[in-house]
Amino acid sequence: MSDKTEYFSKYFEIENRKLFSSHQEISPENFKELIGYYELDEDVSCQVKTKRGFCRKNHKTGWLGVTIDGVEALIGGHCAKTYFKADKRFSMETKRIKTELERRDYVTELQNYKNNADVILEELSNLRANLITVRKIVDVVYKTMPNSVLRFLESGQRTNNWAVNVDVLYPAKNDDQKPTWQVHALTSLNSISTTREIISLITKVKFLIGIVEKFKNNDISELPTPKLRYYTNEIREKIDYEKRYGRFVNETKKFIESKNLDLLLFVCDDYEEQYLTVRSIFKIIGSKIQSDAHIRLRIKRVEERVSKLFNNHPVRVNQQVIKYKNNALA
Numbered sequence: 162m163s164d165k166t167e168y169f170s171k172y173f174e175i176e177n178r179k180l181f182s183s184h185q186e187i188s189p190e191n192f193k194e195l196i197g198y199y200e201l202d203e204d205v206s207c208q209v210k211t212k213r214g215f216c217r218k219n220h221k222t223g224w225l226g227v228t229i230d231g232v233e234a235l236i237g238g239h240c241a242k243t244y245f246k247a248d249k250r251f252s253m254e255t256k257r258i259k260t261e262l263e264r265r266d267y268v269t270e271l272q273n274y275k276n277n278a279d280v281i282l283e284e285l286s287n288l289r290a291n292l293i294t295v296r297k298i299v300d301v302v303y304k305t306m307p308n309s310v311l312r313f314l315e316s317g318q319r320t321n322n323w324a325v326n327v328d329v330l331y332p333a334k335n336d337d338q339k340p341t342w343q344v345h346a347l348t349s350l351n352s353i354s355t356t357r358e359i360i361s362l363i364t365k366v367k368f369l370i371g372i373v374e375k376f377k378n379n380d381i382s383e384l385p386t387p388k389l390r391y392y393t394n395e396i397r398e399k400i401d402y403e404k405r406y407g408r409f410v411n412e413t414k415k416f417i418e419s420k421n422l423d424l425l426l427f428v429c430d431d432y433e434e435q436y437l438t439v440r441s442i443f444k445i446i447g448s449k450i451q452s453d454a455h456i457r458l459r460i461k462r463v464e465e466r467v468s469k470l471f472n473n474h475p476v477r478v479n480q481q482v483i484k485y486k487n488n489a490l491a
């Protein structure tokens with residue numbers, strides 16, 4: 162890597178260079194090589210000699226070049242494209258500068274990771290442990306909930322529709338009529354992820370731990386640029402993994418709230434499944450009470466609570482949707 166490659170973000174850094182002259186003209190005819198690249202926050206004047214004379218166009222990004230006489234001058238990005246495009250030496254130089262600057266950025270970023278490798282490893286190890294905790298909770302859901310609930314969850318994950326309907330029994334308006342069941346939207350349940358999604362993230366975190374362990378023993382300056390790029394991109398993933406973990410935790414927390422879990426009773430096919438659902442809920446929330454009487458009472462309480470939302474009219478699991486579901490499966 163050449164030490165003379167520079168990146169400039171302030172004009173004074175260029176202006177103060179001994180060999181720089183704002184009066185020098187530069188063109189493919191007197192071009193020798195490039196010093197670096199600039200992206201300034203102020204306008205500077207382009208020094209390229211064009212067919213119509215000294216360019217002088219105001220611009221902010223371009224290349225600092227050297228003439229064969231050793232004087233440094235600004236090549237505005239616009240003129241580089243127009244007048245230097247065909248110049249082989251110039252295009253090789255821009256490639257060299259870009260590669261060297263890219264490498265320098267990777268080295269700086271990776272040096273920071275290397276200095277903090279032990280902290281990064283500890284954070285990743287905690288992240289993995291926390292993900293395993295989420296997985297265990299989610300596992301209880303999938304291993305203990307009855308089939309109708311599992312079907313509802315699978316359908317929710319596939320269609321992103323978590324809506325639960327309920328049938329409400331309205332009394333007859335007069336003696337000629339019968340009481341009628343009418344379907345109502347009850348609520349949308351909170352979502353839950355698949356075990357597969359969580360395991361996939363755990364695997365990725367484990368893989369990253371292996372990469373960081375291997376990386377921390379490397380001499381960064383000895384590594385080729387593609388390897389630097391690889392390590393940088395992999396370690397950058399950590400932020401995304403942490404975000405995804407955060408989403409899993411929030412989602413799972415909301416899903417296992419009692420008021421959410423209780424409404425799963427309204428996606429059950431029959432009483433037996435409701436019974437299994439409540440038993441599963443007790444397991445998920447870590448309740449020790451598991452007696453039949455408690456389970457029956459819980460089902461009754463949930464029904465009463467929902468019935469209250471509809472003027473205390475009787476409620477039942479929505480029948481039409483279940484019928485429709487069966488038809489859709491046939």
Ligand SMILES: [Zn+2]
Pocket residue numbers: 207208209216217218237239240
């Ligand atoms: Zn120009």
